Structure formats: C-alpha cells, structure tokens
Amino acid sequence: MSDAVETDRRLLTVTDLRTTFSIAAGDVQAVRGVSFALDRGRTLGIVGESGCGKTVLARSIMRLNLGSNVTTTGTAEFAGRDLLSLPMADMHEMWGMELAMVFQDPMTSLNPLVRVGRQVTEHLRQHLGVGRAEAARTAVDLLNEVRIPEPEARLKAYPHELSGGMRQRICIAIALACEPALLFADEPTTALDVTVQHQILNLLGREQRERDMAMVLVTHDLGVVAGRTDDTLVMYAGMVVEQAPTGSLFEEMRHPYSEALLRSLPRTSQVSHTRLAAITGRPPDLIDPPSGCAFSPRCPYVQPRCREEVPPLSAVDDPDHRFACWTPVGSPEGMAAFARNVAEGLPQAVAVDLTAPSSTGSGGAS
Amino acid sequence: MAGTGKAHLRPEGDVLIRVEDLVVEFPAGRGRTVKAVSGISFDIVKGETLGLVGESGCGKSTTGRALIQLPSPTSGSVRHGFVELTELSDEAMRRRRTDIQMIFQDPISSLNPRRTVGEIVAEPLRVWGPKGAAEQKALVDRILDAVGIDPDLARDKRPHEFSGGQCQRISIARSLVVDPELLICDEPVSALDVSVQAQILNLLEDLKAEYGLTLVFIAHDLAVVKNVSDRVAVMYLGKLCEVAGPDELYANAAHPYTALLLGSIPEPDPSAAVDEDLVDDGELPSPINPPSGCRFRTRCPQASELCADEEPQMREVLPGHHVACHHPLVAVAGQ
Amino acid sequence: MPLFTRLCLGWLVAIVFGAIFADLIPGLQDPNYQGFLFGTSATNEPPSLTHLLGTDNNSRDILARIVYGARVSLVVSMTAVIMGTVCGGFLGALVGFVRGKTDAMIMASVDVILAFPGLVLLLTVVTLLGRRDLLVIATVVGFLSIPPYTRVARATALAVSRREFVMAARAIGTRKRTILIREILPNCLPTLMAFALVNAAVIILLEGALAFLGLSVQPPTASWGNMINAARVDLRINVWPAVWPSLALVFTVYSLNVVGDHIRRSKAVRSAAL
Numbered sequence: 001m002s003d004a005v006e007t008d009r010r011l012l013t014v015t016d017l018r019t020t021f022s023i024a025a026g027d028v029q030a031v032r033g034v035s036f037a038l039d040r041g042r043t044l045g046i047v048g049e050s051g052c053g054k055t056v057l058a059r060s061i062m063r064l065n066l067g068s069n070v071t072t073t074g075t076a077e078f079a080g081r082d083l084l085s086l087p088m089a090d091m092h093e094m095w096g097m098e099l100a101m102v103f104q105d106p107m108t109s110l111n112p113l114v115r116v117g118r119q120v121t122e123h124l125r126q127h128l129g130v131g132r133a134e135a136a137r138t139a140v141d142l143l144n145e146v147r148i149p150e151p152e153a154r155l156k157a158y159p160h161e162l163s164g165g166m167r168q169r170i171c172i173a174i175a176l177a178c179e180p181a182l183l184f185a186d187e188p189t190t191a192l193d194v195t196v197q198h199q200i201l202n203l204l205g206r207e208q209r210e211r212d213m214a215m216v217l218v219t220h221d222l223g224v225v226a227g228r229t230d231d232t233l234v235m236y237a238g239m240v241v242e243q244a245p246t247g248s249l250f251e252e253m254r255h256p257y258s259e260a261l262l263r264s265l266p267r268t269s270q271v272s273h274t275r276l277a278a279i280t281g282r283p284p285d286l287i288d289p290p291s292g293c294a295f296s297p298r299c300p301y302v303q304p305r306c307r308e309e310v311p312p313l314s315a316v317d318d319p320d321h322r323f324a325c326w327t328p329v330g331s332p333e334g335m336a337a338f339a340r341n342v343a344e345g346l347p348q349a350v351a352v353d354l355t356a357p358s359s360t361g362s363g364g365a366s
Numbered sequence: 367m368a369g370t371g372k373a374h375l376r377p378e379g380d381v382l383i384r385v386e387d388l389v390v391e392f393p394a395g396r397g398r399t400v401k402a403v404s405g406i407s408f409d410i411v412k413g414e415t416l417g418l419v420g421e422s423g424c425g426k427s428t429t430g431r432a433l434i435q436l437p438s439p440t441s442g443s444v445r446h447g448f449v450e451l452t453e454l455s456d457e458a459m460r461r462r463r464t465d466i467q468m469i470f471q472d473p474i475s476s477l478n479p480r481r482t483v484g485e486i487v488a489e490p491l492r493v494w495g496p497k498g499a500a501e502q503k504a505l506v507d508r509i510l511d512a513v514g515i516d517p518d519l520a521r522d523k524r525p526h527e528f529s530g531g532q533c534q535r536i537s538i539a540r541s542l543v544v545d546p547e548l549l550i551c552d553e554p555v556s557a558l559d560v561s562v563q564a565q566i567l568n569l570l571e572d573l574k575a576e577y578g579l580t581l582v583f584i585a586h587d588l589a590v591v592k593n594v595s596d597r598v599a600v601m602y603l604g605k606l607c608e609v610a611g612p613d614e615l616y617a618n619a620a621h622p623y624t625a626l627l628l629g630s631i632p633e634p635d636p637s638a639a640v641d642e643d644l645v646d647d648g649e650l651p652s653p654i655n656p657p658s659g660c661r662f663r664t665r666c667p668q669a670s671e672l673c674a675d676e677e678p679q680m681r682e683v684l685p686g687h688h689v690a691c692h693h694p695l696v697a698v699a700g701q
Numbered sequence: 702m703p704l705f706t707r708l709c710l711g712w713l714v715a716i717v718f719g720a721i722f723a724d725l726i727p728g729l730q731d732p733n734y735q736g737f738l739f740g741t742s743a744t745n746e747p748p749s750l751t752h753l754l755g756t757d758n759n760s761r762d763i764l765a766r767i768v769y770g771a772r773v774s775l776v777v778s779m780t781a782v783i784m785g786t787v788c789g790g791f792l793g794a795l796v797g798f799v800r801g802k803t804d805a806m807i808m809a810s811v812d813v814i815l816a817f818p819g820l821v822l823l824l825t826v827v828t829l830l831g832r833r834d835l836l837v838i839a840t841v842v843g844f845l846s847i848p849p850y851t852r853v854a855r856a857t858a859l860a861v862s863r864r865e866f867v868m869a870a871r872a873i874g875t876r877k878r879t880i881l882i883r884e885i886l887p888n889c890l891p892t893l894m895a896f897a898l899v900n901a902a903v904i905i906l907l908e909g910a911l912a913f914l915g916l917s918v919q920p921p922t923a924s925w926g927n928m929i930n931a932a933r934v935d936l937r938i939n940v941w942p943a944v945w946p947s948l949a950l951v952f953t954v955y956s957l958n959v960v961g962d963h964i965r966r967s968k969a970v971r972s973a974a975l
Binding site: 049050163165166193194195196197198201220221222223224225226227228246247250260261262264265266267268269270271272273274275276277278279280282 | 563567593626630
C-alpha cells in the first residue's frame with residue numbers, strides 16, 4: 001500500500017490519549033497514553049481484561065465519558081477534525097451520523113418503555129429529517145438487513161419481548177441507521193450465548209464489509225479478536241502493550257502479557273485436563289500504578305530494569321508489529337530472563353514453566 | 367435432540383449420584399408452566415467430573431440445584447448411594463446437605479457482605495462441625511490456606527475487600543470446609559477474567575485430587591468444560607443431547623447441536639477460519655411451549671419429519687459416546 | 702462528609718442532647734414558669750439576655766419550651782422508628798423471605814392498617830382511654846408506622862433472598878430461622894436505617910400537626926406543635942413565639958433528610974462496590 005493511498009484511507013488517528021477519573025481515593029489513570037490509527041473499512045480489535053481501560057478508551061474517543069470528574073487529554077483526529085476538542089454540540093451531530101456505538105448489554109441500552117420501531121427510526125428522523133412513513137420503510141429495510149424475521153411485527157414490540165440476540169440486532173440496526181463511517185462495538189457479544197455471539201459477529205462483519213465502515217471491536221476474548229479483526233491492540237493497565245496486524249500477533253506474540261493471556265485460555269484443541277498457565281497476582285492499582293512496566297509484578301520474564309523504566313512501544317523486525325517490553329518473548333534477552341527467573345524460583349515464572357514435570361496433570365498445589 | 371432414554375447410564379457399582387427422569391417445572395403465570403428440565407437422566411461416578419454444558423435457558427443450573435433439592439424436582443429420582451433424596455423430609459435433607467455442596471456463578475453475591483471471611487467460612491462448621499472455637503479456627507485456617515488465601519490477612523475482612531477471583535476462592539473454601547463428597551460448580555468462572563479463570567480452574571483440579579472430590583461442573587463455555595471434565599453432557603432446552611468423554615465429544619460431535627456449539631466457539635487462532643457458512647439464525651424456542659419430538663429440530667439442518675413426530679432416544683454411537691438424535695453426524699455402530 | 706451535612710448532624714446532636722439533659726442545662730429556665738405572675742417578666746417579651754428567644758403570651762421562656770418541647774418530638778419519633786424497625790422490619794424481612802401464605806396474610810393486614818385513617822384511630826384511642834399523655838400518643842403513632850417499615854423491609858428482603866449467599870446458606874443446611882436472623886435481617890438494616898431517618902422527620906411533622914389540632918400531649922407540657930398553636934392567638938401582636946418553634950421544626954426535619962440522604966448515598970456506593 002503506497003503512502004498516498006494510506007493517508008487517503010485514514011479515518012481515525014488517536015495520539016497520546018489519556019483519561020483520568022478523579023474519585024475520593026485519588027486520580028484513577030484509566031487510559032495512560034494510547035496512540036493508534038484506523039483506516040476506512042478496517043477492523044481494530046482492542047483486547048484486555050476488565051479494568052485495562054479498553055472501554056474507557058472507546059468512550060473517550062466517542063466523548064461518552066460523561067461526568068465532571070473525567071479529564072481526557074490527547075487528540076483523536078477523525079476525518080480531519082479533532083473529536084476531543086470539538087464543541088459538544090458538534091459531537092451530538094456526529095453521534096449516529098459519523099460515529100456509532102453498540103454496547104455490551106442490549107437490554108439496558110434500549111429504552112424499555114419505547115417500542116423498538118421508534119427507537120430505530122429516532123436517529124433517522126432527528127438527523128436526516130426523514131418523514132414518518134419513509135422512516136418506517138427504512139426501519140423495515142434495516143431490520144431485514146440485520147436478519148430479523150417479520151420486521152413489521154417486531155417494530156411494534158417492546159425490548160423485553162425480544163430475546164437477547166434480537167435486541168442486539170436491534171441495537172446494531174439503530175447504530176447502522178445513518179450509515180456511520182466508524183462503529184464502536186463495546187463487548188457486543190459478552191452477554192450473549194456462544195451460538196448467538198457467532199451470529200452477531202457474522203452480522204457485524206458482513207455489514208462492515210458492505211458499507212466500507214471502520215470498526216473498533218472492544219472485547220476481553222482473544223478468540224473474538226482472532227477471527228474478526230485486521231489489527232489488534234493488547235491493553236494492560238491503561239496502556240497498549242502490543243499492537244500488530246492480528247495475523248502476525250497470533251503467529252508471534254512478543255509481549256509477555258499477550259502470551260500469558262493466550263496461554264491462560266482453555267482451548268478446545270487441547271486435550272482434557274491440560275493444566276492452564278495461569279497468570280499469578282492481580283492487575284495493578286491505577287491510582288498509583290507501579291513504576292516501570294505495569295506488568296512487571298506478574299511477568300515471568302521480569303528483570304530489574306522492568307521495575308524501573310517503562311519500556312516504549314516500538315517495533316523490532318516488522319515495523320507494523322510493535323510491543324512495549326525490555327525482554328520480549330522469543331528474543332534472546334527474553335529467554336535468558338525467563339531461565340534466570342525459573343532458576344531463582346520466581347513464582348510467576350515457575351507457574352508457567354512447562355518444562356517442569358509438576359506443571360502438567362492435576363496434582364500439586366497452585 | 368433433545369431426547370430421553372437411559373442407555374448412557376452406567377452400572378450401579380461406583381455411581382455416586384444417579385438421576386432418572388428428572389423433571390423441573392415452574393409456574394409462569396396465567397396457568398402456564400416453564401418446562402425447565404424435561405426428563406433427563408444421568409449418573410456421576412465417584413471421583414469423576416461431569417461437565418454439564420449448554421446455552422442459557424437449557425436447564426443446566428436448574429438441574430444442578432435439583433441435585434441438592436433447592437428446589438425439589440417436580441418429578442423424577444435423585445439417588446445418592448442408597449438414599450432417594452426426593453423422598454426425604456426437609457429436616458432429613460438438611461442433615462445430608464454437607465455431602466453435596468455448591469459454588470455459584472457470582473462470587474461476590476454468594477458471600478454475605480456484612481460478615482467477615484472468617485465467619486463465612488466457619489458458618490458450615492457452626493451448623494455441623496466441631497463446636498470448639500479453636501478447633502473451628504484451625505479448620506478454617508487450613509481450608510483458606512488450601513484455596514490460596516492467607517488466613518491471617520483475610521479472616522477479619524469483609525468480602526468487598528477482595529477481588530472476584532479471591533471471593534470465588536473463599537466460596538470454594540466455605541463449601542469444602544465440611545468435607546463434601548460432591549461439589550456442584552454452577553458457572554464458577556464465567557464472571558471472572560481470563561487470567562483469574564485459569565487460576566480457579568487449576569485450583570479446582572488440585573482440590574479435586576487433594577480432597578477426593580466428585581464434581582458437577584456447569585458452564586456455557588465449551589472450552590472450559592472440556593478442560594475440567596471427565597464426561598460431558600450437552601443440554602438443550604431441558605433435554606440431554608449427547609453424553610461422551612470430553613476428547614471424544616469434541617473430536618466426533620454426533621449431535622447437530624453439539625456441532626453447532628463447537629462451530630460457534632471463537633478460537634484464538636486467526637488461521638482457523640471463522641465458519642461464516644455455519645447457518646443458524648435460529649432462536650431458542652420458548653420453554654413454555656417447546657417443539658414436539660426433538661426439541662432442537664427447529665434449528666437443526668438435519669431435521670426431518672421423524673424428528674417432529676418422535677422424540678429421539680439416547681443410544682450409543684461409539685463406545686462410551688451416547689447421543690439422542692435420529693440423524694447423528696457419525697455412523698452408528700452396527701447399522 | 703460535606704460541611705453542610707456536618708452542620709445538619711450537629712444540629713440533630715444538639716437537639717437530642719438538649720432534650721435528654723434539659724434539666725441539667727445551667728441557666729435554662731423552667732418551661733412552665735410564668736414570670737408575669739410574679740412580676741419577673743412580661744408576656745410577649747422580645748429576645749433579651751434573660752430570655753434569649755423572648756417569652757410567649759404566658760410569659761414563659763421560649764428557649765426553655767423549645768428545648769423541653771424537643772422531648773415530645775424526640776420520644777414520639779423514636780418510638781415510631783423503634784416500633785417500625787423492630788416490628789415492621791422483622792415482619793417485612795420474614796414475609797419477604799418465606800413468601801407464600803404468610804406473606805399474603807401479613808401484607809393484607811398491613812394494607813388494611815395503611816388504608817385506615819390514622820387520625821380516627823388516634824381520636825378513638827384518646828377518647829377511650831380518656832387521656833392523651835406522651836405514652837398514648839407515642840404508642841399509637843408507633844403502631845401506625847409499622848406498615849411502611851414492613852413494606853420497605855419486605856422489598857429489601859425479597860432482593861436479598863435472591864442473592865446467592867442465601868442459597869449458599871441453605872445448601873450448607875442452615876435452618877431457615879438462622880438464615881433469617883443472620884443473612885437476611887442484617888442486609889435489610891442499612892435500607893431500614895436510611896428510611897427511618899426520613900420517616901422520623903415525617904413523624905415529627907405529624908406530631909406538630911396533631912399538637913396544632915390539639916390532639917397531642919396535654920398543655921402545659923411543651924411540644925413544638927402546641928407552642929405554635931398557642932402563639933396563633935396573638936399572632937398579630939407577636940409572631941416570634943410561633944416563629945421559633947417553627948424554625949426548630951424546619952431545621953430538624955431538614956437536617957434529618959440531609960443526613961438520611963447522605964447515609965443512603967454512601968450505602969448505595971458501598972453496595973455498588975460489592
């Protein structure tokens with residue numbers, strides 16, 4: 001891809017975004033300097049555990065962190081305009097039209113007292129000034145598009161009369177109504193069953209391709225990211241620890257946290273009773289984050305330097321594959337560090353040392 | 367499937383719990399009933415882990431609770447050794463409660479927020495155990511230590527001072543302090559983060575070996591169930607579809623529903639292409655008015671007229687692999 | 702706690718303290734001492750150093766009457782709160798936990814009491830007993846406040862009963878009685894307490910209204926309500942004997958609401974963090 005094409009296709013550029021919540025106990029640094037870029041028609045997966053800042057990041061870009069105790073700095077340039085410095089009135093114009101969001105819980109993101117039809121057409125009528133009859137026709141088309149059977153009947157239903165999967169389809173129809181250029185999907189399938197999740201993810205993928213829409217897919221599930229995204233950001237403690245095209249990320253995970261996350265996941269391809277490489281400890285306190293790398297207290301590869309200096313997000317071989325680590329997985333430094341930690345009996349290293357005989361089977365204390 | 371039958375039950379010898387024709391129904395108002403569980407049979411052999419898997423509304427949690435008679439099933443039999451639990455009086459059942467313990471999905475909701483961890487874990491002992499305070503404390507400390515919680519730090523704290531994973535450990539400690547034979551785990555890791563989930567799954571495996579436990583592991587996550595189970599039973603809309611060993615089941619799914627479930631799992635491997643052709647825009651039918659015959663037929667690509675007319679019975683398709691389907695996806699032995 | 706909430710709390714503490722230890726406060730005069738009979742003070746005196754808030758139309762010290770009058774407000778509202786939380790709280794928690802027939806029966810009687818006009822009941826009791834001292838008034842008002850507490854406790858108990866720790870307690874074979882006392886009731890208490898503070902304010906106003914109608918304690922015993930009632934006659938000559946007890950009433954009721962809200966909010970934060 002040439003540079004000219006790349007800049008032309010560029011839709012969103014986020015630079016050094018930081019979001020802080022002031023609460024009684026102190027300032028929670030939920031997002032600590034995140035930068036990334038997203039092209040039209042591409043899907044970016046943001047993956048991490050609860051509290052890593054992935055949802056706050058998406059909402060900060062959307063300017064949906066309502067509350068006087070929240071401060072966001074940095075820039076988020078969307079089609080030439082910095083979303084973070086736009087007046088709120090302009091943001092209201094963008095919501096639904098340019099940017100849309102699908103939330104985790106389809107029950108709470110729909111108004112329980114309003115019929116589905118009115119909720120679907122609300123944006124159309126408000127933003128595009130479409131008349132009642134035409135809006136109703138568009139609503140039927142939209143529901144057909146998100147594969148809801150008998151759309152005319154469903155438009156008259158209240159949200160509680162529909163199943164979780166149906167409600168999420170409705171939410172997607174609402175989000176797509178005004179043809180946004182960018183869709184944020186914040187854990188869109190976490191509350192749904194696995195077969196329904198599959199349906200919804202298929203639907204999102206198809207809509208995105210057909211509309212040349214960019215999508216940010218926020219999820220805790222590496223499996224969802226693997227099959228459905230072009231690029232992936234792995235977040236930990238408010239920072240991006242690894243960023244790469246999804247294919248190369250899964251081929252070669254370089255950050256110890258990404259690796260640990262993948263290894264702690266039970267897989268259907270493993271035989272039953274395979275011992276999982278659990279990550280020891282807990283995520284850090286974001287009011288007073290540790291000095292150095294935030295993952296260092298749990299990292300099997302940790303070295304003294306990691307506890308003092310924050311590693312920069314940088315590339316080594318592949319310019320698209322960037323990670324923030326002093327002792328990356330697979331590198332000579334990393335292997336040496338791991339061997340040293342195992343020899344010293346560091347608990348987080350011993351726990352995932354698959355060469356040790358005690359680490360397989362079900363015996364032994366954890 | 368979703369059929370009935372008992373071909374998959376094993377000889378009585380080592381069976382700890384044997385459930386036959388279990389039916390659980392709840393009133394749904396206006397004279398209707400929710401048919402949560404409709405005649406399922408299974409058994410649990412001493413020392414094994416039975417995984418009960420299925421999507422929400424399939425009746426797996428209701429089945430787990432029926433095992434401890436909370437509430438008692440509408441009909442059917444739950445036999446623990448030689449004792450028929452469904453026929454026990456409330457008081458007699460109460461006296462047997464220590465044998466079968468349960469841990470729940472929401473680790474925080476399952477601990478009383480106004481009690482200290484020490485009190486919570488000692489509660490079963492207060493009801494059943496040695497009455498001496500020192501003896502109780504020693505037991506509580508030992509069990510907290512076994513689940514990876516430092517008793518000295520935790521004893522006087524309240525649940526909200528702990529993370530979800532730690533609360534689940536405390537919950538496990540409470541259930542193990544009375545030394546039960548059977549532990550029913552109802553979605554024990556689905557509220558937890560991936561990294562914590564692995565810690566708890568490993569812990570359960572360790573405790574199972576250490577305390578000689580038998581487990582019923584109820585979950586919607588097929589990968590998790592495969593990891594911990596010795597035998598897996600797939601449920602759909604109040605019925606059993608398929609029962610087999612985990613490796614066998616995942617390699618040779620015989621029931622179309624099992625195949626659908628497996629195909630829907632997002633694998634953390636981009637080279638494993640997502641199966642977009644896996645057509646299923648179906649909806650779970652209402653448990654108030656379930657389909658006739660095989661309950662899965664409304665979503666099943668294999669469905670025929672036979673499926674609507676006749677409920678499939680459990681049969682063995684491969685050694686130790688049972689399925690209730692008229693059109694199983696593997697060749698049936700002897701046909 | 703914000704400064705304003707602290708001020709409100711301070712006022713409440715001062716009122717309670719004053720009411721309890723009224724007899725021991727140095728310099729506080731006898732609330733029923735009518736100075737004009739002995740020529741020591743006149744009626745309707747403006748505030749002065751001897752009478753900080755002035756005197757009423759019987760030349761009694763208003764400050765003293767307000768402090769002693771707080772006793773009535775306090776006793777009536779405390780009785781209502783205690784009877785409400787103990788009887789109503791227990792009944793509500795019980796029926797919210799056991800449900801079924803007991804629930805239907807008790808809630809039906811609660812609804813009957815709620816629908817019964819309280820004033821009529823009070824009048825009947827006062828007439829039948831032929832006296833209206835603090836004990837009678839407090840008991841009747843207390844009885845009438847059981848139903849709202851029952852409703853609050855029942856709603857909370859319904860929610861608590863669905864929590865998994867209750868299922869867990871049953872699964873370890875805890876008796877129902879023990880579950881009610883150890884698991885359900887303690888978790889209903891914070892909600893009941895927040896309700897009680899707001900309810901206390903309502904009761905104080907109710908007592909004021911009853912006293913104004915001449916249905917509360919027998920004069921000359923001071924209560925804020927009957928002070929306002931007595932001052933009504935001379936309102937054109939001197940408004941102060943009506944203003945001071947009214948202010949006491951307003952400050953107290955307002956403070957109870959502010960403190961009640963504060964407790965409810967901090968409780969909401971706590972249960973959200975759970």
